[in-house]
Amino acid sequence: MSEKIYNMVDLETIEKLADIVAAKELGEITIADGEKYITVKGKKCLPPMPLAGAPVAASPAVSAAAPAETPAVSQKPAGKSIKAPLVGTFYAAPSPDQPPFVQVGDTVKKGDVVLIIESMKLMNEVTSDVDGVVQEILVKNGDAVEYDQPLMILS
Structure with a gap:
């Protein structure tokens, strides 16, 4: 972590934010003070979604883990x-x-x-x-x- 961040937020605050993210099972939490901000990301943080119409490249790990058969039932709930x-x-x-x-x-x-x-x-x-x-x-x-x-x- 750079010294710049230490000047903005103390380590104790960062640890408290990390505890909140873990305890509440959040994807991330951000605190801001004027133009300065810090974001703490948890395990549930999802990768950024691609823009509509943007091509999506398949990674080898995703391809290898993909199921061989697509289920006939839609995962999206009806209604x-x-x-x-x-x-x-x-x-x-x-x-x-x-x-x-x-x-x-x-x-x-x-x-x-x-x-x-x-x-x-x-x-x-x-x-x-x-x-x-x-x-x-x-x-x-x-x-x-x-x-x-x-x-x-x-x-």
């Missing part, structure tokens, strides 16, 4: 998905002693609150942007969620 609008912690209910907002089989109307995502100590209600019936809830209460991660499938 309309409700995705995480921000990074945080998923909660199915308004508080631990109350029932969940929705369960599998419940009918949801556009604008209904379906879950909460806690981010930076703030509880953010997430509403459905479509009408439908809850087919599947893809995450468990208390799970860390990433931006744009599918959380719920409606039919």
Whole structure:
């Protein structure tokens, strides 16, 4: 690590950030002070996605690990998905002693609150942007969620 980084953030802060990334199973965390910033990446950090239309080169490791047969069933869940609008912690209910907002089989109307995502100590209600019936809830209460991660499938 360069001396420049030590002047910006002390080692203790970097270690605390690394602990947070590991404990919350985050892909990465960034802190900024003006134009200075530091990013700590965890094990769940995904490689950058290629731009649309850009050719993707297959690496030998990926080719060797690719399955010999493509499954007939699509991996993408059928139906309309409700995705995480921000990074945080998923909660199915308004508080631990109350029932969940929705369960599998419940009918949801556009604008209904379906879950909460806690981010930076703030509880953010997430509403459905479509009408439908809850087919599947893809995450468990208390799970860390990433931006744009599918959380719920409606039919």
